[in-house]
Amino acid sequence: MSTKRQDYISWDEYFMGVAMLSGMRSKDPNTQVGACIVSDKHKILSMGYNGFPTGCSDDDFPWVREGDDNKYFYSTHSELNAILNYRGGSLEGSTIYVTLFPCNECAKAIIQCGIREVVYDSDKYASTPGVIASKKMLRAAGVTLRHYEHTNREVKLSL
Numbered sequence: 001m002s003t004k005r006q007d008y009i010s011w012d013e014y015f016m017g018v019a020m021l022s023g024m025r026s027k028d029p030n031t032q033v034g035a036c037i038v039s040d041k042h043k044i045l046s047m048g049y050n051g052f053p054t055g056c057s058d059d060d061f062p063w064v065r066e067g068d069d070n071k072y073f074y075s076t077h078s079e080l081n082a083i084l085n086y087r088g089g090s091l092e093g094s095t096i097y098v099t100l101f102p103c104n105e106c107a108k109a110i111i112q113c114g115i116r117e118v119v120y121d122s123d124k125y126a127s128t129p130g131v132i133a134s135k136k137m138l139r140a141a142g143v144t145l146r147h148y149e150h151t152n153r154e155v156k157l158s159l
């Protein structure tokens with residue numbers, strides 16, 4: 001009887017890897033974010049990345065960060081896209097893997113749709129009021145916050 005292979009990727013590597021791959025679809029020149037929502041049975045329920053809403057062309061709408069007409073008016077965050085992309089019913093009890101810690105607006109959506117755990121990679125905006133408020137809300141709602149531990153495993157895809 002042969003034994004199973006040992007160098008398979010872990011659940012965390014798998015789901016954060018899917019979130020990272022999803023973020024690679026983003027057209028944002030400054031920050032690409034990906035999210036992957038997973039059930040308590042380790043099934044992928046939804047994915048998302050930051051981008052403009054349907055019908056709002058990536059070529060016509062602005063990707064600049066400043067001025068009266070800037071990307072912040074239009075870009076839908078990866079977490080919200082992942083939540084809205086789900087068509088299967090309830091997200092109650094699920095976990096969201098996200099490459100950047102969720103902002104306060106996404107925190108509200110995460111809490112209200114019943115996501116119970118946030119696994120995040122970058123926290124580059126940790127000192128901003130929005131992320132401080134986000135953590136305050138998520139903790140108050142009893143959502144588990146877990147930093148993704150990098151394994152430094154390299155995954156090569158030939159596309």
Ligand SMILES: O=c1[nH]c(=O)n([C@H]2C[C@H](O)[C@@H](COP(=O)(O)O)O2)cc1CO
Nearest residue numbers: 028030031033050075077078101102103
């Ligand atoms: O939680 C988030 N999720 C998310 O998708 N984003 C998106 C919105 C913008 O397109 C981009 C942030 O742009 P910038 O780093 O240039 O401010 O990332 C930003 C946040 C903020 O933490």
Ligand SMILES: [Zn+2]
Nearest residue numbers: 077102103106
């Ligand atoms: Zn957000």
